Amino acid sequence: MLVLHTWTTPNGKKVPILLEELGLSYEIHFVDIGKDEQFEKEFLAISPNNKIPALVDHSAEGGPLSIFESGAILTYLADKHHQFLAPSGHARWKAQEWLYWQVGGLGPMLGQLGFFAVRSKDKAPLAIDRFTEECGRLLGVMEGRLAKCPYLGGEDYSIADIACYPWMVGATTMLKDALGRHLHDKPAIDRWMADIAARPAVQRGMAIKPPVGV
Numbered sequence: 001m002l003v004l005h006t007w008t009t010p011n012g013k014k015v016p017i018l019l020e021e022l023g024l025s026y027e028i029h030f031v032d033i034g035k036d037e038q039f040e041k042e043f044l045a046i047s048p049n050n051k052i053p054a055l056v057d058h059s060a061e062g063g064p065l066s067i068f069e070s071g072a073i074l075t076y077l078a079d080k081h082h083q084f085l086a087p088s089g090h091a092r093w094k095a096q097e098w099l100y101w102q103v104g105g106l107g108p109m110l111g112q113l114g115f116f117a118v119r120s121k122d123k124a125p126l127a128i129d130r131f132t133e134e135c136g137r138l139l140g141v142m143e144g145r146l147a148k149c150p151y152l153g154g155e156d157y158s159i160a161d162i163a164c165y166p167w168m169v170g171a172t173t174m175l176k177d178a179l180g181r182h183l184h185d186k187p188a189i190d191r192w193m194a195d196i197a198a199r200p201a202v203q204r205g206m207a208i209k210p211p212v213g214v
């Protein structure tokens with residue numbers, strides 16, 4: 001049995017997308033980070049960095065296995081089920097390169113921009129400028145990659161695309177005004193977004209919601 005501990009944020013939607021793509025059955029345990037549930041003892045036992053997502057695979061080889069960090073979880077599931085990540089060779093490392101790019105760059109920078117430009121009541125112009133410019137630079141890098149190949153890893157849809165997509169939805173909706181001109185004239189990103197948005201598994205993964213009353 002797979003139990004995913006997650007929330008409805010971009011990082012929280014990556015693993016549901018992959019689980020849906022793989023057609024696996026799983027349970028979701030919603031960790032409401034708005035209520036600080038990520039600091040509860042039971043959650044810290046599987047995710048000591050107090051962040052979602054975390055996965056527990058109760059039928060892992062060698063006994064139950066818990067994994068935190070979305071990139072590690074995506075890699076584990078893709079390898080275990082032999083899909084959405086090549087087992088070796090150039091295609092594997094190109095997909096890993098862009099997966100790490102998301103986890104270390106696109107996600108944290110868009111997250112900081114969201115904090116300073118949208119969520120924070122105090123508006124700090126230096127921070128907003130810094131993160132707007134850095135996010136704009138990253139979007140330029142992504143546009144360059146997707147102008148050369150259909151997917152971030154190359155020819156095939158992979159966990160790198162799955163990791164970036166929920167963040168790009170945030171970039172083009174919640175952060176649209178903050179990013180302004182940086183979203184204009186990005187035909188390769190627009191094409192990629194439409195392609196991924198059309199996948200039924202992506203739609204299901206993006207739609208996760210805690211049951212009413214939770």
Ligand SMILES: N[C@@H](CCC(=O)N[C@@H](CS)C(=O)NCC(=O)O)C(=O)O
Pocket residue numbers: 009010011012033038050051052053068069070071103
């Ligand atoms: N690098 C981590 C980032 C995870 C992350 O930032 N999760 C956020 C929600 S999107 C979180 O749990 N925040 C709670 C907190 O910081 O206390 C990953 O990719 O899994």
